Amino acid sequence: MLLSVFILIQIVVILFFLLGFFFKNPILWGVSALFSGFLSVAAWVVEKDYYIWDAAINAYELTTKYYSFSAIAWINIGLFFLTIILFFYDIFQQNTTVSSQPTNS
Numbered sequence: 001m002l003l004s005v006f007i008l009i010q011i012v013v014i015l016f017f018l019l020g021f022f023f024k025n026p027i028l029w030g031v032s033a034l035f036s037g038f039l040s041v042a043a044w045v046v047e048k049d050y051y052i053w054d055a056a057i058n059a060y061e062l063t064t065k066y067y068s069f070s071a072i073a074w075i076n077i078g079l080f081f082l083t084i085i086l087f088f089y090d091i092f093q094q095n096t097t098v099s100s101q102p103t104n105s
Contacts, residue, residue: 003048003067009035013076017083020090029087036080043073 013035020028046067051060 001042001046003046006039006042006046009039009042010072010076013039013079017079020083020086024090024093026087026090029083029090033080033083033087036076036083040073040076040080043069043076 013032016028016032016035019025020032046069047064048067050063050065052063053059054061
């Protein structure tokens with residue numbers, strides 16, 4: 001995965017996580033979980049293209065360097081599990097209604 005695309009999707013994950021936290025919407029949690037799960041796998045191999053000067057042909061040549069962000073992968077795994085926990089919490093919280101008024105029977 002390209003580094004710029006990886007950073008863009010990471011920003012989307014954090015944005016949906018914060019929106020889900022404030023609006024308590026399970027769909028936002030689902031999108032955040034989907035993308036954080038994807039990024040936890042994709043963070044192991046991230047590539048960035050560079051142009052280096054090749055003196056043999058007197059031109060710039062495109063070279064790809066690969067990076068492994070294992071710490072970011074573990075952060076995304078933790079974010080994934082936290083998102084799943086909050087997802088289920090919001091689903092079950094919506095179905096429970098607590099009435100402060102006593103019922104007369």
